[in-house]
Amino acid sequence: xxxxxxxxxxxxxxxxxxxxxxxxxxxxxxxxxxxxxxxxxxxxxxxxxxxxxxxxxxxxxxxxxxxxxxxxxxxxxxxxxxxxxxxxxxxxxxxxxxxxxxxxxxxxxxxxxxxxxxxxxxxxxxxxxxxxxxxxxxxxxxxxxxxxxxxxxxxxxxxxxxxxxxxxxxxxxxxxxxxxxxxxxxxxxxxxxxxxxxxxxxxxxxxxxxxxxxxxxxxxxxxxxxxxxxxxxxxxxxxxxxxxxxxxxxxxxxxxxxxxxxxxxxxxxxxxxxxxxxxxxxxxxxxxxxxxxxxxxxxxxxxxxxxxxxxxxxxxxxxxxxxxxxxxxxxxxxxxxxxxxxxxxxxxxxxxxxxxxxxxxxxxxxxxxxxxxxxxxxxxxxxxxxxxxxxxxxxxxxxxxxxxxxxxxxxxxxxxxxxxxxxxxxxxxxxxxxxxxxxxxxxxxxxxxxxxxxxxxxxxxxxxxxxxxxxxxxxxxxxxxxxxxxxxxxxxxxxxxxxxxxx
RNA sequence: GGCGGCAUAGCCAAGUGGCUAAGGCAGAGGUCUGCAAAACCUUUAUUCCCCGGUUCGAGUCCGGGUGCCGCCUCCA
Numbered sequence: 335x336x337x338x339x340x341x342x343x344x345x346x347x348x349x350x351x352x353x354x355x356x357x358x359x360x361x362x363x364x365x366x367x368x369x370x371x372x373x374x375x376x377x378x379x380x381x382x383x384x385x386x387x388x389x390x391x392x393x394x395x396x397x398x399x400x401x402x403x404x405x406x407x408x409x410x411x412x413x414x415x416x417x418x419x420x421x422x423x424x425x426x427x428x429x430x431x432x433x434x435x436x437x438x439x440x441x442x443x444x445x446x447x448x449x450x451x452x453x454x455x456x457x458x459x460x461x462x463x464x465x466x467x468x469x470x471x472x473x474x475x476x477x478x479x480x481x482x483x484x485x486x487x488x489x490x491x492x493x494x495x496x497x498x499x500x501x502x503x504x505x506x507x508x509x510x511x512x513x514x515x516x517x518x519x520x521x522x523x524x525x526x527x528x529x530x531x532x533x534x535x536x537x538x539x540x541x542x543x544x545x546x547x548x549x550x551x552x553x554x555x556x557x558x559x560x561x562x563x564x565x566x567x568x569x570x571x572x573x574x575x576x577x578x579x580x581x582x583x584x585x586x587x588x589x590x591x592x593x594x595x596x597x598x599x600x601x602x603x604x605x606x607x608x609x610x611x612x613x614x615x616x617x618x619x620x621x622x623x624x625x626x627x628x629x630x631x632x633x634x635x636x637x638x639x640x641x642x643x644x645x646x647x648x649x650x651x652x653x654x655x656x657x658x659x660x661x662x663x664x665x666x667x668x669x670x671x672x673x674x675x676x677x678x679x680x681x682x683x684x685x686x687x688x689x690x691x692x693x694x695x696x697x698x699x700x701x702x703x704x705x706x707x708x709x710x711x712x713x714x715x716x717x718x719x720x721x722x723x724x725x726x727x728x729x730x731x732x733x734x735x736x737x738x739x740x741x742x743x744x745x746x747x748x749x750x751x752x753x754x755x756x757x758x759x760x761x762x763x764x765x766x767x768x769x770x771x772x773x774x775x776x777x778x779x780x781x782x783x784x785x786x787x788x789x790x791x792x793x794x795x796x797x798x799x800x801x802x803x804x805x806x807x808x809x810x811x812x813x814x815x816x817x818x819x820x821x822x823x824x825x826x827x828x829x830x831x832x833x834x835x836x837x
Numbered sequence: 838g839g840c841g842g843c844a845u846a847g848c849c850a851a852g853u854g855g856c857u858a859a860g861g862c863a864g865a866g867g868u869c870u871g872c873a874a875a876a877c878c879u880u881u882a883u884u885c886c887c888c889g890g891u892u893c894g895a896g897u898c899c900g901g902g903u904g905c906c907g908c909c910u911c912c913a
Contacts, residue, residue: 345841347853367913380913410911490840493908499839500909542911564913569840571912594913595842601905605912632861633850638843638906648849648862655861658875717859721851730851733860743876747869807871814873825874832875 337394339560340636340725342568342591343492347725352396352559353589360396362388363550363588365563365571366448368405369429370414373436374611375626375641376564376597376604382627382775383594383635383726384562385442389773390722401553402445403546404430407452407539412528422529436614440623441775447553451545455531458548459540462582463520463533471581475511477523477536483516486577492591493569518574520544543574547587551579561588565595565636566603594635601640612641622837625650627775631728652736654837656767656777659739661834663746663764666757673755675762678704681754699753707745711763714738718770728774735776738767782835785820795824795831 337350352360364384367377384402391398406426415422430450437444451459463479466472471485483489483497490496497516519541524530530537540548550558556579563572572591579587596603599610617626620643629649633639682701714734721730742763750756771777784791794813801809814824821836 365913368911374913376913378913383913408911494840495909496839562913565842566908566912569908570910596907596913598906603907603912607911636842637850640849644862645849651863652861655875662875727851730859733851736860740877744878747877802871805871811872823874826870826872827875828869834875 337391337723338725339590339592341589342572342593343588345494348590350590353557354559358395358397360391360398360560361554361558362391362398362400362560362562363546363554363558364400364402364445364561365546365567366402366404367433368408368410369426369433370411371429371606372432372613372615374597374604374606374613375617375630376611378436378440378442378614378626379597379630379635379639380562380564380594381437381442382440382630384592386631386635386728386774387560387562387592387726388443388445389775390726393773398446399554400445401447401449401550403549404433404448404450405542405545406430406450407529408542439618440614440626441778449549449553451540451549452531454545454549454552455540458552459544460531460533462544462548462551462578463540465582466520466578469581471578472520473513474535477521477538478511478519479521479535479541480512480517481520481574481578481581482513483518483577484514486581488580489516489577490573492573492576495569495573518543518570520578543571544578546571547575547579547582550575551583556583556585556587558588560590560592562592562594565593568593595638597630598638598640599642601638603638604641617646621646621650624776624778624780625653625837628653628732631774631776632732634725634727634729636725650837653776656735656739656771657837658834659742660764660768660777662832663742663760665832666746667761667764670757672761673758675758678754678758685753699751701751701754703745703748703750704754704759707741707759707763710741711738711766714741715766715770722773731770731774735767735770738763738770742767784835785822791817791822791833795833798824799831 338347339350340347351357354360362384364380366381367373381402384400388398388400407422411422411426415425418425434444463472466481467474467479472479472481474480490500500516521533521535521538521544522541523536523538528539530539550561561572561575568591576587598604599612602608602610604611614626625646626649629646630639632649632652639645682704685699685701714737717737718731718734721727721734724730742760745756745763746760768777794817798810798813801807801813817824817833822833823836824831824833
């Protein structure tokens, strides 16, 4: 099975073949956040998308090196620190902490490296800008350095624009000092009081785009496999990165460009400027992290996804089904010893035998249910991978997790052949479900927060069970009602009453 | 103005030329249950925005139209 990814550069799904000769090393760079405010759910989507892509690449056996930057100096940061009247580095420090808190709360793992722009100014950025000037791709005016877009053949190849088409509709006020309106800043001279770093062109700070070129190449080399980010970065950010990087090295910068779609509110892009954003912190006050992940993953990463409580509620309910199943089977399996799977498979194969596979032959034991179940769970696993292989189609993959869930429940309540240990097959299925869920960061074991101590729950259960023995339904129902208001749901099963925490 | 994307059931959402159009949520009926919960079973799109075309065959490809959205300024 081969992995296919949609490459913005070619506008097509392509088979994923890493640059590295041995074919197992993958280098990936993703544009992270600018730290001047709390992250919203849109930032979470980008981070989650590439976290899952990294997970799946690893699952496929790739050795992934993942770099995700933090932009810790730019105009917005300066602007905001002036508004708040605090030093820019305090603002940045605060929001880096908040960023890490939010990501951790969502269960999004860190990248292997998380470099900051300011840590690479002397080391990489100044050098790269100098190199571009030396090669004639950039020019200095009054302490600013601009990249000369017309000098770079192929400008516009990522976003599908031609430089000549872009002039007419340009909405920006043209800076007279630039040789061409499309030229963009590699280095910006600083005004008095602004944060600044020394450079051959005087005190200043890097332009936005150059940090990503400098840092990605510093960690991953001049050419690497995957570069990701939100769709809004295609132009100008990523277009400019390509121009700078390829002009400097003369080599192809990135093989696969991956871009995630936006989170929307009422069909409009969620953004700071529209003010229609929901912060990760606010959402996590209302819904568990796993619900938020499930919601985000239930739509393909390139498509827009509309954010609403109704959608989160749907995700919550679907996910609850998985949680109940996990819980049920955990209880069911922990108290019994389980026959090894190989033994069960041996039994099925040998008692029936190859020649008596005819189900109508009643002389031999009928394992059709067991065999079918094994076939079904294997089919779900396979289809999950096929879905993920198709440009990380998590929405389709979740469909197969649901199918697997139904199969497990169905098998669990079905009549099975007493010659084999049913629990062995159930455990096998649950293990697969957990393993696949792990790729998406779902179904992780987490300690449920109990509203009241467990002993108290048990004593209430005892009270209720005694009442039930005496057919005192009024008392029994009162106990259930009480636990329900505390957030504990009771289920009277054949093997006794079990309880769970409301999600 | 330039470039790009999307339109599938009540809602959400897969599906990129070919068996009966995944899956979830909601709804209806049933089994189980003291009642519930959970689970299971049955059921809910002769049809994929509209009009043409290509093809033995199209939700899927091509042309045109309508509607919505994004990028071209900071943006995940």
